[in-house]
Amino acid sequence: MTPGAPDDSGGHRFALYDLFAAYGALIDAAEFDAWLALFAAICTYHIVPRENHERGLPAGLVYCDSRGMLEDRIRALREANKYNIHTDRHLIGLPRLIGEAGDATLVEAPFAVYQTDQEGETRLFAAGLYRDRIVVEAGSLKFRDKLVLLDTFAVPTLLATPL
Amino acid sequence: MTPGAPDDSGGHRFALYDLFAAYGALIDAAEFDAWLALFAAICTYHIVPRENHERGLPAGLVYCDSRGMLEDRIRALREANKYNIHTDRHLIGLPRLIGEAGDATLVEAPFAVYQTDQEGETRLFAAGLYRDRIVVEAGSLKFRDKLVLLDTFAVPTLLATPL
Amino acid sequence: MTPGAPDDSGGHRFALYDLFAAYGALIDAAEFDAWLALFAAICTYHIVPRENHERGLPAGLVYCDSRGMLEDRIRALREANKYNIHTDRHLIGLPRLIGEAGDATLVEAPFAVYQTDQEGETRLFAAGLYRDRIVVEAGSLKFRDKLVLLDTFAVPTLLATPL
Numbered sequence: 001m002t003p004g005a006p007d008d009s010g011g012h013r014f015a016l017y018d019l020f021a022a023y024g025a026l027i028d029a030a031e032f033d034a035w036l037a038l039f040a041a042i043c044t045y046h047i048v049p050r051e052n053h054e055r056g057l058p059a060g061l062v063y064c065d066s067r068g069m070l071e072d073r074i075r076a077l078r079e080a081n082k083y084n085i086h087t088d089r090h091l092i093g094l095p096r097l098i099g100e101a102g103d104a105t106l107v108e109a110p111f112a113v114y115q116t117d118q119e120g121e122t123r124l125f126a127a128g129l130y131r132d133r134i135v136v137e138a139g140s141l142k143f144r145d146k147l148v149l150l151d152t153f154a155v156p157t158l159l160a161t162p163l
Numbered sequence: 164m165t166p167g168a169p170d171d172s173g174g175h176r177f178a179l180y181d182l183f184a185a186y187g188a189l190i191d192a193a194e195f196d197a198w199l200a201l202f203a204a205i206c207t208y209h210i211v212p213r214e215n216h217e218r219g220l221p222a223g224l225v226y227c228d229s230r231g232m233l234e235d236r237i238r239a240l241r242e243a244n245k246y247n248i249h250t251d252r253h254l255i256g257l258p259r260l261i262g263e264a265g266d267a268t269l270v271e272a273p274f275a276v277y278q279t280d281q282e283g284e285t286r287l288f289a290a291g292l293y294r295d296r297i298v299v300e301a302g303s304l305k306f307r308d309k310l311v312l313l314d315t316f317a318v319p320t321l322l323a324t325p326l
Numbered sequence: 327m328t329p330g331a332p333d334d335s336g337g338h339r340f341a342l343y344d345l346f347a348a349y350g351a352l353i354d355a356a357e358f359d360a361w362l363a364l365f366a367a368i369c370t371y372h373i374v375p376r377e378n379h380e381r382g383l384p385a386g387l388v389y390c391d392s393r394g395m396l397e398d399r400i401r402a403l404r405e406a407n408k409y410n411i412h413t414d415r416h417l418i419g420l421p422r423l424i425g426e427a428g429d430a431t432l433v434e435a436p437f438a439v440y441q442t443d444q445e446g447e448t449r450l451f452a453a454g455l456y457r458d459r460i461v462v463e464a465g466s467l468k469f470r471d472k473l474v475l476l477d478t479f480a481v482p483t484l485l486a487t488p489l
Binding site for chain 3: 173177180181183187188191250252253254255257277279282283284285286287
């Protein structure tokens with residue numbers, strides 16, 4: 001999957017688009033097992049305020065350095081979601097191929113997440129940028145490293161669902 | 164149009180993307196005849212709060228079970244739009260192929276609609292998910308059944324334009 | 327690049343998608359030199375409230391009739407951005423091929439821009455429609471004429487960054 005290569009076959013690119021579309025849709029549908037299946041066997045998942053990241057501060061809001069940590073996090077969310085009082089809606093912009101790093105492709109995509117409360121009122125919850133390393137595993141594209149760079153860091157209920 | 168098939172030709176997929184892009188753009192431009200032409204000869208158009216849909220409650224905000232009903236609805240909107248005091252802007256995420264049902268393809272896409280009032284102030288109006296059945300009719304992709312699952316149900320001026 | 331043509335090669339269409347993805351991403355990353363490189367050698371860049379445009383009023387918020395004017399504008403923004411107290415996030419919908427005009431392709435895409443202030447609070451800043459003429463220059467797609475039709479005209483800090 002070479003960015004901008006003349007032989008860029010539609011199939012690969014559409015698979016990339018589908019990966020991002022599924023990523024947001026599965027969170028919004030609370031299908032967390034299917035969501036986890038979008039990650040590689042060895043993976044990381046970090047949510048970091050954009051400002052901290054630019055200043056080189058490692059302090060993140062969510063820091064899963066292994067698949068086990070990510071699965072634990074999702075299990076905890078499931079417990080919390082029994083008392084879930086909101087729903088999410090992800091809008092994700094067109095993914096952008098940035099380059100290659102070893103066997104991974106660097107891809108970025110902007111996002112906005114809207115939350116709706118029990119009264120049916122919808123508000124912008126967070127905006128930011130996904131900066132991901134994507135690999136092919138068993139014939140499918142998977143997130144190996146997902147970095148959620150968060151513009152919004154005034155997010156009181158941040159941990160209720162992944163971003 | 165088989166989701167994820169290795170021979171997924173770019174043409175079909177781009178036609179799907181174009182269908183959704185046109186859907187939002189034509190509402191925003193108030194080109195309702197061209198918008199109607201995106202639907203199949205036999206079609207349905209429903210707007211249902213997501214919560215009602217998940218609980219199996221049929222109660223919808225808009226319920227057009229035939230093309231005639233949809234055309235009537237649009238005619239009524241045109242009258243209302245003479246006194247139109249807002250404009251719409253649709254942001255629609257990447258469409259996602261879900262599967263096949265007979266000759267139709269199931270496609271979902273998240274959306275957000277912004278409205279701007281006469282003072283030029285823009286607000287989020289509604290967010291939700293399109294869950295559609297799409298068919299090929301006379302060589303073009305058309306919406307046969309469009310289900311607008313609405314996250315936001317606190318929408319006072321809902322009927323002013325389609326979503 | 328013929329809209330909807332049966333031989334629409336994926337490469338061309340993806341190049342178009344990439345152009346719009348880069349356009350938003352480079353503003354958000356404040357990479358204005360790379361952003362300028364998305365425009366043709368001879369180019370225009372206009373921001374006009376949608377209402378003014380529809381009434382044929384030429385009055386625009388930003389009016390760059392040449393590449394020199396656009397470069398000047400960006401230089402001024404750089405000065406202003408030393409005291410930058412916000413960050414931007416563009417969400418751009420799927421670009422839509424409208425037609426051809428000479429050697430240019432007419433393309434439209436809806437957008438929303440979110441701004442985040444120093445407290446990390448994110449707000450919708452503006453929504454609107456890009457209506458662009460795109461050409462091939464030295465083998466790459468470039469914006470020759472970019473018209474930003476702005477739904478939102480109540481934008482106090484409009485000139486802080488391009489839209």
